[in-house]
Structures are given as structure tokens and as C-alpha cells.
Amino acid sequence: MSVxxxxxxxxxxxxxxxxxxxxxxxxxxxxxxxxxxxxxxxxDDGHGKMNLSLTAAGGGLLLVPQFTLAxxxxxxxxxxxxxxxxxxxxxxxxxxxxQIARSLHPVVASGVFGANMQVSLVNDGPVTFWLET
Numbered sequence: 001m002s003v004x005x006x007x008x009x010x011x012x013x014x015x016x017x018x019x020x021x022x023x024x025x026x027x028x029x030x031x032x033x034x035x036x037x038x039x040x041x042x043x044d045d046g047h048g049k050m051n052l053s054l055t056a057a058g059g060g061l062l063l064v065p066q067f068t069l070a071x072x073x074x075x076x077x078x079x080x081x082x083x084x085x086x087x088x089x090x091x092x093x094x095x096x097x098x099q100i101a102r103s104l105h106p107v108v109a110s111g112v113f114g115a116n117m118q119v120s121l122v123n124d125g126p127v128t129f130w131l132e133t
Contacts, residue, residue, distance in 0.1 A: 001062065001064065001109075001111050001117055001120065003111075003112050003115045003116065003117055004115075008110075008111060008112055008117070009063075009064075009110050012060055013057075013059050013060070013124075014054060014057075014059030014061055014062065014107065015037060015042075015061050015062070016062045016064065016119070016121055017037055017062065017063050018064050018066040019033075019063055019064060019065055019069075019097065020066050020069025020084065021065075021070060021084065021085040021089070021090035021093050021094065022083060022085055023083075023084075023085045023086070023089065025085060025133075026093075027093065027096050029133040030093055030096050030097040030100065032133045033097070033133050034097060034100055034101055034104065036131050036133070037054065037131065038061065038101075038104065038105050039053045039054075040053060040054070040131070041053050041056075042129065043056070043057035050127075054105070055105065060108070060109065061101060061105050061107065061108045061109070062109050062110065062111075063097060063101060063108065063109070063111065064110070064111040064119055065090070065094045065112075065114070067084045067085075067087075067090060068081075068084075070084035071084065087113075087114060091114070094113050095113070
């Protein structure tokens with residue numbers, strides 16, 4: 001992942017997590033989300049089953065702040081962002097998520113909150129999950 005042509009975060013095999021924050025989200029929600037991300041059994045166990053967690057698989061975790069995930073798209077042809085947390089609140093919660101992630105998982109990289117990021121992904125599967133708290 002890069003910002004203005006400079007690499008700001010990179011992992012090998014692992015989990016790319018796009019993080020959207022809503023006004024009602026709390027530090028407890030961030031902790032629960034992280035618990036689910038590193039414990040969710042979505043990696044191949046060598047027998048063709050999704051049976052290993054990120055921790056068990058030894059993968060990296062790449063956290064990308066993505067406020068557009070909280071967009072309201074229920075009507076019209078343009079997303080509304082009143083359902084996303086204000087930048088100050090979302091920035092603090094994303095920083096908290098980064099902090100606890102780094103204390104609980106050995107390989108964590110992240111994007112830059114509010115920056116125009118270019119994210120590259122090799123999706124093995126493809127496998128995509130929407131986790132909410």
C-alpha cells in the first residue's frame with residue numbers, strides 16, 4: 001500500500017482488513033473486531049478446509065482505514081456519508097485498533113488515516129468476509 005508513491009504498509013500472506021467506523025462504534029467494538037479478525041478460521045488447514053485462524057496460519061494483518069464502508073447507499077445514485085463517524089472520532093478509534101493489534105499480533109501494518117492510498121491485493125480465492133461487531 002502506498003501514499004504519494006511511498007510504501008506505507010506491506011505484508012506477505014495474511015489478511016487485508018478494510019476498516020469503516022460508524023458513530024456508535026466504541027473501543028470495545030474495536031477490540032472485539034480485532035479478536036474476530038485474528039481468530040476467525042478462514043485459512044486453509046492443508047486439507048482444503050478453512051480451519052486456521054490468522055494467528056494459527058502465521059499471517060500478517062494489514063489494516064486500511066476506509067470510511068466509505070460506512071456510506072449510506074440505500075437510495076439515490078450518490079452515497080451519503082452521514083452514517084460514517086466524524087474524522088476525529090474515526091481516527092482515534094482506528095489508532096486504538098492499530099495499538100491493540102500490534103500488542104496482540106506479531107505482524108501488523110496499516111494505512112494512513114485520511115490519505116489517498118493505493119492498495120494492491122492478491123486475493124487468494126477470492127475470499128472476502130464482512131465482519132461487524
